[in-house]
Amino acid sequence: MKFICLIALSIILLSSCYYDKAQLIYPAAGTCDTTSANYSTKVAPIISANCAVCHGGTATAGAGIKLDNYTGLKIYVGNGQLLNSINQTGVVPAMPLSAGKLTDCEISQITAWINAGALNN
Numbered sequence: 001m002k003f004i005c006l007i008a009l010s011i012i013l014l015s016s017c018y019y020d021k022a023q024l025i026y027p028a029a030g031t032c033d034t035t036s037a038n039y040s041t042k043v044a045p046i047i048s049a050n051c052a053v054c055h056g057g058t059a060t061a062g063a064g065i066k067l068d069n070y071t072g073l074k075i076y077v078g079n080g081q082l083l084n085s086i087n088q089t090g091v092v093p094a095m096p097l098s099a100g101k102l103t104d105c106e107i108s109q110i111t112a113w114i115n116a117g118a119l120n121n
């Protein structure tokens with residue numbers, strides 16, 4: 001069981017590392033791929049890297065709001081608060097709280113996923 005947890009944790013950590021590096025290597029606008037903005041490959045890693053510290057697992061800093069699973073995240077897709085928070089429109093508190101805004105590409109990918117029906121894909 002511990003071994004499986006370790007593997008799962010490694011996958012999560014490695015995927016977020018990979019994502020960060022991609023941001024450094026391809027920072028220029030116009031390289032943002034929104035055509036395959038799936039939950040598992042794009043959205044979940046963004047949430048994991050930027051939001052899960054407060055909104056994931058047993059974290060308490062996120063006011064009890066859990067965004068590190070599809071069902072939890074879908075609630076905030078449906079009520080519009082996810083997009084309002086990351087676009088920092090002022091309608092709801094700007095997210096990520098006390099950190100830099102997500103990149104335009106990350107916001108575009110999350111938006112593309114929502115526009116495609118916010119599927120658990």
Ligand code: HEC
Nearest residue numbers: 050051054061062063065076081082085092093095096097
């Ligand atoms: C440092 C901790 C922290 C981080 C990181 C963080 N949040 Fe939050 N988030 C909060 C807190 C605290 C609240 C409750 C704020 C309130 O209602 O005043 C909240 C509320 C929210 C809400 C509900 C809006 C509402 O009505 O208050 C959404 C949606 C949300 N966060 C999304 C995100 C997303 C998406 C990310 C990552 C991009 C993120 N958060 C990162 C702490 C955090």
